[in-house]
Amino acid sequence: MLVLVALLLFCHGVDTIHTSADGDMRSLLEFKKAMADPHGALGSWNVSTSFCQWAGVVCSRTHPRRVTKLDLGMQGLSGAISPFLGNLTFLRELNLSSNNLSGKLPPLNHLRKLEVLDLTNNSLHDTIPDAIVNCSMLRLLNLSRNYMVGEIPAIVGQLSHLKTLELTLNHFTGAIPAVISNISNIRVVDLSFNRLRGNIPIALGVLANLEKLLLSGNSISGAFPMTIFNLSTLEILALDSNMLGMALPTFWSILPNLLRLFLNDNMFEGPVPPSLANLTEITTLDLSFNNLQGRIP
Ligand SMILES: *[C@@H]1O[C@H](CO)[C@@H](O)[C@H](O)[C@H]1NC(C)=O
Ligand SMILES: *[C@@H]1O[C@H](CO)[C@@H](O)[C@H](O)[C@H]1NC(C)=O
Ligand SMILES: *[C@@H]1O[C@H](CO)[C@@H](O)[C@H](O)[C@H]1NC(C)=O
Ligand SMILES: *[C@@H]1O[C@H](CO)[C@@H](O)[C@H](O)[C@H]1NC(C)=O
Ligand SMILES: *[C@@H]1O[C@H](CO)[C@@H](O)[C@H](O)[C@H]1NC(C)=O
Ligand SMILES: *[C@@H]1O[C@H](CO)[C@@H](O)[C@H](O)[C@H]1NC(C)=O
Ligand SMILES: *[C@@H]1O[C@H](CO)[C@@H](O)[C@H](O)[C@H]1NC(C)=O
Ligand SMILES: *[C@@H]1O[C@H](CO)[C@@H](O)[C@H](O)[C@H]1NC(C)=O
Ligand SMILES: *[C@@H]1O[C@H](CO)[C@@H](O)[C@H](O)[C@H]1NC(C)=O
Ligand SMILES: *[C@@H]1O[C@H](CO)[C@@H](O)[C@H](O)[C@H]1NC(C)=O
Numbered sequence: 108m109l110v111l112v113a114l115l116l117f118c119h120g121v122d123t124i125h126t127s128a129d130g131d132m133r134s135l136l137e138f139k140k141a142m143a144d145p146h147g148a149l150g151s152w153n154v155s156t157s158f159c160q161w162a163g164v165v166c167s168r169t170h171p172r173r174v175t176k177l178d179l180g181m182q183g184l185s186g187a188i189s190p191f192l193g194n195l196t197f198l199r200e201l202n203l204s205s206n207n208l209s210g211k212l213p214p215l216n217h218l219r220k221l222e223v224l225d226l227t228n229n230s231l232h233d234t235i236p237d238a239i240v241n242c243s244m245l246r247l248l249n250l251s252r253n254y255m256v257g258e259i260p261a262i263v264g265q266l267s268h269l270k271t272l273e274l275t276l277n278h279f280t281g282a283i284p285a286v287i288s289n290i291s292n293i294r295v296v297d298l299s300f301n302r303l304r305g306n307i308p309i310a311l312g313v314l315a316n317l318e319k320l321l322l323s324g325n326s327i328s329g330a331f332p333m334t335i336f337n338l339s340t341l342e343i344l345a346l347d348s349n350m351l352g353m354a355l356p357t358f359w360s361i362l363p364n365l366l367r368l369f370l371n372d373n374m375f376e377g378p379v380p381p382s383l384a385n386l387t388e389i390t391t392l393d394l395s396f397n398n399l400q401g402r403i404p
Contacts, residue, residue: 212226348371
């Protein structure tokens with residue numbers, strides 16, 4: 108028995124030495140070190156077990172001891188995101204949503220396999236770092252509900268695999284970047300409730316797969332963007348609570364998939380166009396709080 112215990116201790120000791128030399132484990136422990144963890148969400152994160160078994164950690168099947176997923180949404184963590192996370196070069200999914208993370212988004216430019224980045228509902232400040240351009244496999248970028256500032260960087264236009272771009276409820280300023288039109292497969296663009304100004308870029312009309320375009324609650328101005336009629340896949344268009352004006356288009360071509368259209372709380376004027384009847388699938392149409400006149404067709 109004693110021999111067995113000694114042997115176990117020995118093996119265990121060897122394993123500990125081996126794993127402590129492990130880059131991914133070091134990065135995870137550095138991440139933990141920077142966190143306050145009042146609910147003990149990272150309680151299993153200690154060297155008595157392989158880090159691949161720690162809560163929220165998923166390792167690769169083909170490359171053992173390489174972390175592919177970190178799933179720690181809604182765990183009550185607070186603190187800054189350690190730049191060491193940028194060393195988890197096999198990471199495909201990083202979900203730290205609904206915690207109390209503060210500070211800035213560290214440069215994650217070595218995460219070339221990253222497909223999902225969900226940091227929704229934290230207290231992140233500062234800008235989107237240009238270095239994110241090297242996360243060229245990103246499919247989903249959700250930074251909603253933070254305090255991020257600055258312009259939405261033009262480099263997002265180079266994230267060519269992006270299907271979902273959610274930046275709602277931040278403090279982003281400047282114009283809607285026309286380069287979003289370069290992301291040909293994008294389906295969801297949600298830039299609502301920021302401080303964006305200027306016109307809706309005509310170039311967005313090339314986005315042949317766009318399903319949701321949400322720009323509510325900014326300071327977007329100009330006339331109703333005719334380029335919208337090019338978006339035949341569009342299901343939800345929310346342009347409400349902006350500074351759009353002038354007459355609504357008199358001719359509404361068929362947007363065969365449009366289900367919900369929000370144009371309320373703007374400065375549109377003139378008649379309600381009868382051709383809105385051409386939006387055959389629509390379930391919600393909100394034109395309230397404008398300067399529309401005349402009769403309801
Ligand atoms: C280490 O993690 C294990 C679960 O993996 C847990 O049972 C144990 O209490 C932890 N030890 C310490 C010292 O936190
Ligand atoms: C991230 O985690 C939260 C909470 O567990 C979950 O609701 C959300 O869907 C996850 N995000 C993604 C992109 O899977
Ligand atoms: C990991 O990242 C940190 C901070 O970005 C850096 O200082 C360190 O050299 C990197 N490499 C390793 C192997 O930890
Ligand atoms: C945001 O996160 C907090 C926990 O930090 C949670 O209670 C709340 O429901 C989350 N809100 C949303 C909209 O997900
Ligand atoms: C969030 O973090 C701040 C410090 O960054 C702390 O003062 C506050 O108590 C935390 N809130 C919660 C709900 O953990
Ligand atoms: C992106 O990766 C390239 C090639 O490794 C590197 O030269 C460049 O500095 C990186 N860009 C950023 C912003 O980190
Ligand atoms: C972030 O947005 C994506 C896409 O809409 C969604 O799947 C995910 O659940 C969101 N995250 C949270 C925490 O709501
Ligand atoms: C869009 O992508 C093309 C080809 O990659 C590039 O030449 C062009 O400059 C990009 N447009 C913008 C506005 O970035
Ligand atoms: C409208 O879509 C067609 C292809 O579907 C494209 O060739 C054209 O450039 C688009 N027009 C605008 C204004 O985006
Ligand atoms: C709907 O569009 C067609 C052409 O596609 C047009 O002939 C018709 O007048 C429009 N309907 C209304 C009510 O304007």
